[in-house]
Amino acid sequence: MAEAAESVVGSKARAARTVLGQLVLPGEELLLPEQEDAEGPGGAGERPLLLNPGTRSRVRVVCGPGLRRCGDRMLVTKCGRLRHKEPSGGGGGVYWVDSQQKRYVPVKGDHVIGIVTAKSGDIFKVDVGGSEPASLSYLAFEGATKRNRPNVQVGDLIYGQFVVANKDMEPEMVCIDSCGRANGMGVIGQDGLLFKVTLGLIRKLLAPDCEIIQEVGKLYPLEIVFGMNGRIWVKAKTIQQTLILANILEACEHMTTDQRKQIFSRLAES
Amino acid sequence: MKETPLSNCERRFLLRAIEEKKRLDGRQTYDYRNIKISFGTDYGCCIVELGKTRVLGQVSCELVSPKPNRATEGILFFNLELSQMAAPAFEPGRQSDLLVKLNRLLERCLRNSKCIDTESLCVVAGEKVWQIRVDLHLLNHDGNIIDAASIAAIVALCHFRRPDVSVQGDEVTLYTPEERDPVPLSIHHMPICVSFAFFQQGTYLLVDPNEREERVMDGLLVIAMNKHREICTIQSSGGIMLLKDQVLRCSKIAGVKVAEITELIQKALENDQKVRKEGGKFGFAESIAHQRITAFKMEKALIDTSDAGEKAGEIIAEAEPPSEVVCNPVLWTPGTAQVGEGTENAWGDLEDSEKEDEDQDGSDEAIILDNMKMDTGVELSDTGNQDATIVLSDSEEEEMIILEPDKSPKKIRTQTISAKQEKVPSKKPMKKRKKRAVN
Amino acid sequence: MEWATQIESQMHTETGASAEAAGSRGLGCSLRHFACEQNLLSRPDGSASFLQGDTSVLAGVYGPAEVKVSKEIFNKATLEVLLRPKIGLPGVAEKSRERLIRNTCEAVVLGALHPRTSITVVLQVISDAGSLLACCLNAACMALVDAGVPMRALFCGITCALDDDGNLVLDPTVKQEKVARAILTFALDSVEQKLLMSTTKGLYSNAEFQQCLVAAQTASQHVFRFYRESLQRRYSKS
Numbered sequence: 001m002a003e004a005a006e007s008v009v010g011s012k013a014r015a016a017r018t019v020l021g022q023l024v025l026p027g028e029e030l031l032l033p034e035q036e037d038a039e040g041p042g043g044a045g046e047r048p049l050l051l052n053p054g055t056r057s058r059v060r061v062v063c064g065p066g067l068r069r070c071g072d073r074m075l076v077t078k079c080g081r082l083r084h085k086e087p088s089g090g091g092g093g094v095y096w097v098d099s100q101q102k103r104y105v106p107v108k109g110d111h112v113i114g115i116v117t118a119k120s121g122d123i124f125k126v127d128v129g130g131s132e133p134a135s136l137s138y139l140a141f142e143g144a145t146k147r148n149r150p151n152v153q154v155g156d157l158i159y160g161q162f163v164v165a166n167k168d169m170e171p172e173m174v175c176i177d178s179c180g181r182a183n184g185m186g187v188i189g190q191d192g193l194l195f196k197v198t199l200g201l202i203r204k205l206l207a208p209d210c211e212i213i214q215e216v217g218k219l220y221p222l223e224i225v226f227g228m229n230g231r232i233w234v235k236a237k238t239i240q241q242t243l244i245l246a247n248i249l250e251a252c253e254h255m256t257t258d259q260r261k262q263i264f265s266r267l268a269e270s
Numbered sequence: 271m272k273e274t275p276l277s278n279c280e281r282r283f284l285l286r287a288i289e290e291k292k293r294l295d296g297r298q299t300y301d302y303r304n305i306k307i308s309f310g311t312d313y314g315c316c317i318v319e320l321g322k323t324r325v326l327g328q329v330s331c332e333l334v335s336p337k338p339n340r341a342t343e344g345i346l347f348f349n350l351e352l353s354q355m356a357a358p359a360f361e362p363g364r365q366s367d368l369l370v371k372l373n374r375l376l377e378r379c380l381r382n383s384k385c386i387d388t389e390s391l392c393v394v395a396g397e398k399v400w401q402i403r404v405d406l407h408l409l410n411h412d413g414n415i416i417d418a419a420s421i422a423a424i425v426a427l428c429h430f431r432r433p434d435v436s437v438q439g440d441e442v443t444l445y446t447p448e449e450r451d452p453v454p455l456s457i458h459h460m461p462i463c464v465s466f467a468f469f470q471q472g473t474y475l476l477v478d479p480n481e482r483e484e485r486v487m488d489g490l491l492v493i494a495m496n497k498h499r500e501i502c503t504i505q506s507s508g509g510i511m512l513l514k515d516q517v518l519r520c521s522k523i524a525g526v527k528v529a530e531i532t533e534l535i536q537k538a539l540e541n542d543q544k545v546r547k548e549g550g551k552f553g554f555a556e557s558i559a560h561q562r563i564t565a566f567k568m569e570k571a572l573i574d575t576s577d578a579g580e581k582a583g584e585i586i587a588e589a590e591p592p593s594e595v596v597c598n599p600v601l602w603t604p605g606t607a608q609v610g611e612g613t614e615n616a617w618g619d620l621e622d623s624e625k626e627d628e629d630q631d632g633s634d635e636a637i638i639l640d641n642m643k644m645d646t647g648v649e650l651s652d653t654g655n656q657d658a659t660i661v662l663s664d665s666e667e668e669e670m671i672i673l674e675p676d677k678s679p680k681k682i683r684t685q686t687i688s689a690k691q692e693k694v695p696s697k698k699p700m701k702k703r704k705k706r707a708v709n
Numbered sequence: 710m711e712w713a714t715q716i717e718s719q720m721h722t723e724t725g726a727s728a729e730a731a732g733s734r735g736l737g738c739s740l741r742h743f744a745c746e747q748n749l750l751s752r753p754d755g756s757a758s759f760l761q762g763d764t765s766v767l768a769g770v771y772g773p774a775e776v777k778v779s780k781e782i783f784n785k786a787t788l789e790v791l792l793r794p795k796i797g798l799p800g801v802a803e804k805s806r807e808r809l810i811r812n813t814c815e816a817v818v819l820g821a822l823h824p825r826t827s828i829t830v831v832l833q834v835i836s837d838a839g840s841l842l843a844c845c846l847n848a849a850c851m852a853l854v855d856a857g858v859p860m861r862a863l864f865c866g867i868t869c870a871l872d873d874d875g876n877l878v879l880d881p882t883v884k885q886e887k888v889a890r891a892i893l894t895f896a897l898d899s900v901e902q903k904l905l906m907s908t909t910k911g912l913y914s915n916a917e918f919q920q921c922l923v924a925a926q927t928a929s930q931h932v933f934r935f936y937r938e939s940l941q942r943r944y945s946k947s
Contacts, residue, residue: 025863066859077859077860079854079944100944102754103772105773115274127274127275131823131825132826156278168825188279190278191283192283193283239283239290254563256946271775311836315836326835328795328796353831354769355769405796409769410753553765554836558758564749565744567742567743567745568742569742570739571739571931572738573739573924574738574927575877575920577923581920582916582919582922585923
């Protein structure tokens with residue numbers, strides 16, 4: 001009786017494997033496949049039949065965003081859907097929680113769209129939507145030297161990548177890759193429209209097999225930049241087309257696949 | 271918190287779009303965003319949504335003595351609050367220029383236009399009049415605060431009912447809603463603000479600008495008007511030069527918009543009244559759009575508490591018996607005594623809770639420490655209870671502890687500080703132990 | 710002025726005994742109908758409006774956002790709670806409630822993950838028809854979840870009222886609060902239903918306190934189930 005109630009509120013640990021793709025709430029404990037057998041009965045719900053239940057191998061598992069490690073327990077800290085990525089080599093892979101938050105927290109390696117808010121000495125201050133502005137050196141552009149400074153004005157849009165991003169330090173951006181190439185990064189053109197969506201939608205759009213992008217691409221020829229910080233910059237031939245694209249992408253947040261397909265087919269006809 | 275800066279590219283795009291007569295949300299130049307009016311369960315409470323801009327309005331009343339120069343008139347008071355909820359840049363408790371400007375405009379629109387019959391609010395001339403207070407809270411800021419606020423204010427005033435009163439001789443009787451139906455205010459007309467944003471030095475004009483449009487506009491013209499096309503107030507800001515024709519054109523547009531909005535308001539009020547009369551469900555719970563996936567509702571849930579008493583009994587039985595009650599009252603300062611353990615006194619904290627916020631953990635600790643200190647103080651001084659008076663203040667200067675016996679303070683203080691430092695990491699368990707130690 | 714007795718987290722570890730689900734109907738205790746809408750405001754990072762009967766509170770959360778230098782804490786996030794009354798300016802009563810809510814949030818928010826930032830919870834009372842503090846707590850929790858602020862656990866607020874005959878009323882209305890001998894509000898966490906905060910007003914015995922706590926723990930199961938179902942609905946399309 002008590003157990004049934006608790007499984008609803010999620011205070012009893014559930015097996016991570018069984019809740020993949022499902023909603024998890026802060027405070028829930030997740031059991032890794034290796035731990036399931038170690039827990040007492042009822043802990044993991046239906047337990048798989050193991051060939052060698054006696055041995056417990058040590059497996060490397062990465063706790064992604066929304067999860068934290070406490071001893072050898074994995075606890076949820078954010079609300080969202082649990083995701084898992086199989087490891088390419090050995091190990092337990094990566095677990096993370098896919099949440100629909102709006103506020104961005106800088107992560108090393110993320111590509112983001114920032115707005116230059118100030119020039120001070122030889123660095124630019126860039127607003128990326130985090131808790132503090134990121135710094136960007138004027139040398140961190142392709143082909144930039146002490147003599148040849150990039151043409152960046154306050155208010156310009158920058159597409160760059162974080163090289164330093166952790167909770168204790170000021171985040172730092174660059175617009176070059178490790179080979180010193182721009183690789184698509186740098187100042188974004190003066191035209192086009194910038195707008196904000198949730199971080200969840202950006203991740204969805206940037207997923208390798210995202211249908212939305214393919215469908216959008218069929219509508220009009222366009223240039224588009226996605227920042228992991230929830231900002232999208234889009235430019236089509238005309239103002240009208242740009243506006244339509246921006247509104248469609250914004251609306252994707254609350255549409256099911258069927259609704260979206262209907263709208264796209266309607267637009268394609270017109 | 272700072273506002274997200276507006277990039278050059280957004281600015282340029284917006285201006286170019288306006289030149290092409292296009293708006294971000296697909297509206298036409300003279301279109302308003304959707305207006306939604308919902309009412310609360312109390313009289314005089316409403317939420318007005320203008321697109322994503324949201325304003326909560328609440329009217330309240332009380333009996334006060336009138337202003338000496340206007341003995342027979344009730345008092346109207348308007349207060350718009352820009353809460354931090356609406357936008358990160360709004361700071362609590364600060365009178366920004368924008369806030370002052372909006373409040374002034376609202377007063378001009380609603381009080382100076384004499385839309386409320388203030389004389390009908392008089393109960394006893396020169397002695398008792400009604401003060402009507404209109405509180406407006408901006409909940410979400412997506413541009414055009416003033417239009418949303420003026421609609422919310424007038425809707426709340428129309429919806430409001432004040433308690434009925436009767437005067438017999440010198441006696442004023444106030445009736446509860448159960449005794450006599452509350453009475454509505456007498457409202458002559460409904461002034462509504464309509465905002466026009468101007469771009470490129472007045473070349474282009476937009477009705478009901480949203481937040482991003484407001485950021486790139488050159489000037490703003492606000493016209494308050496009622497449905498009889500009487501202008502109640504007009505204000506131009508931003509320092510643009512407007513031609514006579516432009517102002518006239520705006521006033522014509524305002525007339526049309528005000529007529530539409532007034533009709534909407536009346537419909538909403540009638541609808542609410544109908545539902546109330548029929549005894550149907552009303553209030554904000556009914557106005558949540560249930561088809562939205564972000565909304566969810568749960569019907570009344572029955573909770574089985576039959577075994578609560580039993581369980582409580584078990585818990586008490588299992589629990590350790592309470593420590594011996596201290597019978598001797600402890601005199602903290604003259605006028606403040608304590609019997610038994612007790613915890614933190616919440617009184618003093620309230621006054622300077624802002625300071626407390628930063629230093630809260632510290633103060634928690636300090637009070638418990640004081641308990642202990644008092645004990646040591648007594649032991650050290652050996653002069654009996656009444657001498658060991660401790661002057662406690664609830665403010666930051668808590669560290670300043672004045673023990674009557676002169677020799678002890680220094681020693682104790684160093685001792686407590688070191689105790690504090692080692693305590694910080696494991697606060698709670700320590701706390702418990704300390705308390706027991708006191709007794 | 711109410712005499713608020715604050716007992717912070719882990720008051721009685723013994724009371725953490727898992728509460729039973731309400732299977733068979735017992736006494737006439739019930740929670741009013743609940744409703745919650747999330748992400749309804751465009752500007753805050755997270756928002757939620759919570760309705761318990763006719764009591765309604767709107768909450769907006771910003772964070773982790775930039776922090777004023779004067780309020781910066783080097784090893785954790787600065788948590789602020791603002792409670793705005795519907796009529797007039799915030800007074801002593803609001804300040805006292807802000808503090809209770811702030812302490813509750815502080816206990817569950819993992820502030821150490823975002824040092825030198827601010828997490829601001831703004832609560833706006835929309836209508837007060839009883840159990841206001843509990844509703845504020847629930848709204849704050851849902852808004853924090855919506856904003857994606859990392860948390861140790863969820864929390865909920867439950868108000869109990871005891872009338873003169875010692876009968877227990879859960880989630881009381883204003884009328885029930887007025888005639889009550891004692892009103893007790895608890896904040897409970899979702900993992901073990903342990904007490905995070907309690908504030909009481911009026912006279913009650915030790916046994917009655919425990920009884921109210923047990924009842925609140927039982928009721929909290931329903932609230933957490935409601936949380937889960939509403940979040941499930943919200944994430945149903947992602």
